[in-house]
Amino acid sequence: MTVLDLPRISDAELAREARPRAGQVVSDAVTMTWRNLVKLRRNPELIVFATIQPIIFVLMFRYVFGGVVQRSLPPGYPYVDFLMPGIWVQTVVFGAIAAAIGLATDLKSGLLERFVSLPTTRSAVLVGRTGADMLRNLFVVVLMLVVGWFVGFRVQTNVFCLIAAMLLVVFFGYALSWIFATLGLAVKDPETAQAAAFPVLAPLVFASIAFVPADTMPGWLQPWANHQPVSAVVFAARNLVNGGPTATYVIQALLWCVAILCIFVPLGVRTYRKAL
Numbered sequence: 623m624t625v626l627d628l629p630r631i632s633d634a635e636l637a638r639e640a641r642p643r644a645g646q647v648v649s650d651a652v653t654m655t656w657r658n659l660v661k662l663r664r665n666p667e668l669i670v671f672a673t674i675q676p677i678i679f680v681l682m683f684r685y686v687f688g689g690v691v692q693r694s695l696p697p698g699y700p701y702v703d704f705l706m707p708g709i710w711v712q713t714v715v716f717g718a719i720a721a722a723i724g725l726a727t728d729l730k731s732g733l734l735e736r737f738v739s740l741p742t743t744r745s746a747v748l749v750g751r752t753g754a755d756m757l758r759n760l761f762v763v764v765l766m767l768v769v770g771w772f773v774g775f776r777v778q779t780n781v782f783c784l785i786a787a788m789l790l791v792v793f794f795g796y797a798l799s800w801i802f803a804t805l806g807l808a809v810k811d812p813e814t815a816q817a818a819a820f821p822v823l824a825p826l827v828f829a830s831i832a833f834v835p836a837d838t839m840p841g842w843l844q845p846w847a848n849h850q851p852v853s854a855v856v857f858a859a860r861n862l863v864n865g866g867p868t869a870t871y872v873i874q875a876l877l878w879c880v881a882i883l884c885i886f887v888p889l890g891v892r893t894y895r896k897a898l
Contacts, residue, residue, distance in 0.1 A: 650743045654750020659757065676713040676766055683709070683833055684773050694838050699864075703778065706770040707787065707859035708832030711852055713766055714759045714795025715827050721755050721799040722806030722815040729810050729897055745891050752799040759795040763788050778865045787862035790875055794855045797879040800886040807893045826852045851878040 683691075688701045695704060725748075728734050734747060767775075767788070777784050801822070806815040829839075829847055836847040847853055855878070858871035 650746030651749040651753065654746045655753040655757075657750060659754050673762055673765055675716065676709060676762065677769055679712065680705075680709055680766065680769050680773060687833070691834050691838075694835050700774065702770065702774045703776065703864050704860065705833065706766070706775045707791075707863060708830075708856050709766055709770070710763050710788070710791045710859060711794065711856050712827050712832055713762050714791055715798060715823060715852060717755060717759050717762065718795055718798035718802045719816060719819045719823070720758075720802075721751055722802035722809075722819055723812045724806070725751055725803050726806035726810060726812040726815040729807060730812065734894075734897070748800070748803055748887075748890050748894060751803060752796055755799045756792060756796040760788075760792050763791055777863050779863055783862040783868075786872075787859040790862075790872065791855060791859055794851070794875065794879050797882040797886075800883060800890050804886050804890040804893050807890065807897045810897060826850060830856060832856050851875075851882070854878050 683705055684702055688705070691704075692701045695701060725734075767784075802815075802819060805818060805822075806812075809815050809818055825846075829843060830850060830852040831847055832852060836844045836853075839847055854871065855875045858868065858875040860866075861868045861871055
């Protein structure tokens with residue numbers, strides 16, 4: 623039998639053979655997630671410094687700015703109860719920068735090129751990076767809950783609403799990780815990635831209702847403060863733990879998260895392929 627006598631394989635059949643199985647995709651993603659978690663375990667300083675900053679924010683806003691902001695809140699509404707859901711969201715937003723810096727570092731060092739030579743799915747690197755960040759965010763948010771408890775924060779609803787609020791915040795942080803993962807792959811340099819992240823973070827975090835009510839801001843800024851993704855998640859988390867209407871705010875927050883993922887998951891994978 624000659625080469626010409628061999629059965630011809632169509633391009634469609636080759637594409638089907640090259641397409642990874644669902645089990646392989648999950649297995650590769652879990653492996654990459656564990657790799658990033660091991661890096662955190664071997665560098666505990668990263669966890670330490672990642673938790674010091676939100677603790678400082680809690681103490682600073684609680685005891686430095688709390689007296690001023692308290693005057694703009696309804697009577698009987700402690701500022702610390704208003705503050706803590708905003709601190710949770712601020713923590714995961716700032717934590718999302720790690721995806722940009724980590725992927726830019728791996729890309730610059732040539733590590734991602736080594737991953738391409740391995741029989742792994744392309745999306746596993748990004749899923750592993752963002753998945754590890756999600757687990758780290760969960761740990762930090764739980765830690766912030768403990769810190770908040772010591773400075774006077776109390777849940778006014780029930781434990782199920784508290785869990786729902788924390789999971790919503792962590793899910794939002796996961797969605798943001800894809801934005802910054804895409805950014806890190808696009809700029810290809812860790813220092814540039816860190817510098818480029820701040821113009822994105824500042825309007826989201828500080829021009830929101832995370833720390834102060836929107837009605838204390840200038841009139842031209844209030845529409846943005848009330849209708850942006852960080853504020854949507856803070857509204858939902860705050861009402862879940864403090865009481866108040868939740869369905870509309872939770873739906874809005876989830877829609878923001880899903881919209882971000884629908885845009886930046888395929889964009890991140892595409893950027894990853896172009897970067898190599």
